[in-house]
Amino acid sequence: MTLTRQQFLHRVMLGGAVAASGLAAPSILRAQTPTLLRMNMVIGNQDPMFAMWQDFGRRIEEASDGTLKVEVFPTETLGKTVDIIEAVSRGAPILQDSDPSHLYNHVNDFAVFMAPYMFKKPDDIRKAWNSDLVAGWEQKLHAKGLRVLTMTYFGTRHLLSKRQVAKRADTAGLKIRNAPTKMWNEVGRVLGGNITNTAWSEVYTALSQGVAEGAESPLSVLYSAKLFETQPFISLTGHLVATTSIIMSQKLYEGLPAQAQKALDEVGRGYTAVRQPLVEALEVEYRGKLEAAGLKFNEVDKADFIAAAADTPKQFPEWTPGMYEKMLEIIA
Numbered sequence: 001m002t003l004t005r006q007q008f009l010h011r012v013m014l015g016g017a018v019a020a021s022g023l024a025a026p027s028i029l030r031a032q033t034p035t036l037l038r039m040n041m042v043i044g045n046q047d048p049m050f051a052m053w054q055d056f057g058r059r060i061e062e063a064s065d066g067t068l069k070v071e072v073f074p075t076e077t078l079g080k081t082v083d084i085i086e087a088v089s090r091g092a093p094i095l096q097d098s099d100p101s102h103l104y105n106h107v108n109d110f111a112v113f114m115a116p117y118m119f120k121k122p123d124d125i126r127k128a129w130n131s132d133l134v135a136g137w138e139q140k141l142h143a144k145g146l147r148v149l150t151m152t153y154f155g156t157r158h159l160l161s162k163r164q165v166a167k168r169a170d171t172a173g174l175k176i177r178n179a180p181t182k183m184w185n186e187v188g189r190v191l192g193g194n195i196t197n198t199a200w201s202e203v204y205t206a207l208s209q210g211v212a213e214g215a216e217s218p219l220s221v222l223y224s225a226k227l228f229e230t231q232p233f234i235s236l237t238g239h240l241v242a243t244t245s246i247i248m249s250q251k252l253y254e255g256l257p258a259q260a261q262k263a264l265d266e267v268g269r270g271y272t273a274v275r276q277p278l279v280e281a282l283e284v285e286y287r288g289k290l291e292a293a294g295l296k297f298n299e300v301d302k303a304d305f306i307a308a309a310a311d312t313p314k315q316f317p318e319w320t321p322g323m324y325e326k327m328l329e330i331i332a
Helices: 005-021 028-032 048-063 081-091 108-114 123-129 132-143 183-193 201-211 221-226 250-253 259-294 303-309 325-332
Strands: 034-041 066-074 092-100 146-160 175-178 194-197 214-220 233-249 296-297
Touching: 005 325, 034 048, 048 066, 048 221, 066 214, 066 259, 081 092, 081 146, 081 175, 081 233, 108 132, 108 183, 108 325, 123 132, 123 146, 123 250, 123 325, 132 146, 132 175, 132 221, 132 325, 146 221, 146 259, 175 183, 175 201, 183 194, 183 233, 183 303, 201 214, 214 233, 214 259, 221 259, 233 250, 233 259, 233 303, 259 296
Parallel strands: 034 066, 034 092, 175 194, 175 214, 233 296
Antiparallel strands: 092 233, 146 214, 146 233
């Protein structure tokens, strides 16, 4: 029998609806078929943190009692972070690697997680995420179709540059690479110098060709991305005790079986403590590797950097009044 295009589309849609309702297969078959979650990472598979995220995926699978399967993809294989977060908000079965500043467009206050000199030590991330303040933000995020699966320590970020920076005045005229978002440009303002917006995939080339003269990142990333090959100095600005997060679809979460939801909640919330000492150990290891590669480290007088960071709330009038001060109280 020959079907018209309209009849064909109707049958496809009907078949999809039946499958989605679970009527297309016996219950025993459905129980044996886990939901596939693909995790889209920004870092490459040569980065030492990549293996940590593979471990995170395995922990979720094991805790889910066969209801979930997780596959991890490096270097934004599935798409750019901003595009994937938008797809996730509409229900895409993807776990997206994201620093919290990417949630700014959905709940403005989340950007404070990446405010320079806000957090003083890695455990501040746990305190902030488990606070009633952030729990309220998460409820607003759920209404936007997004859910924070985990928030954890990414590393303390320092400045790699063509000249030594001992104080903020030393960055005058220095072209410092930043990601093209409002909070990352604020990080650039606090560091001083001239902000140069460059995609992460283009940073090595920008530094090699002089388009940028400095870039900031955790030590392990400066090494794994080979950025240390382009500049000789690492100044220990410590301007960000940085958070990374994994974002998933709230709609997808709500449609999962209870065991899958429990696995995601417990593994995600618990991974903050699991990962922190691993990242701290990496920082020691990769400082040694960078020094062995000839990089020159120097301490920094942070006073003027911290003074500049005190003006960060003024750059974000859209933040809830008093929120910045409340966060300082929570982590104190």
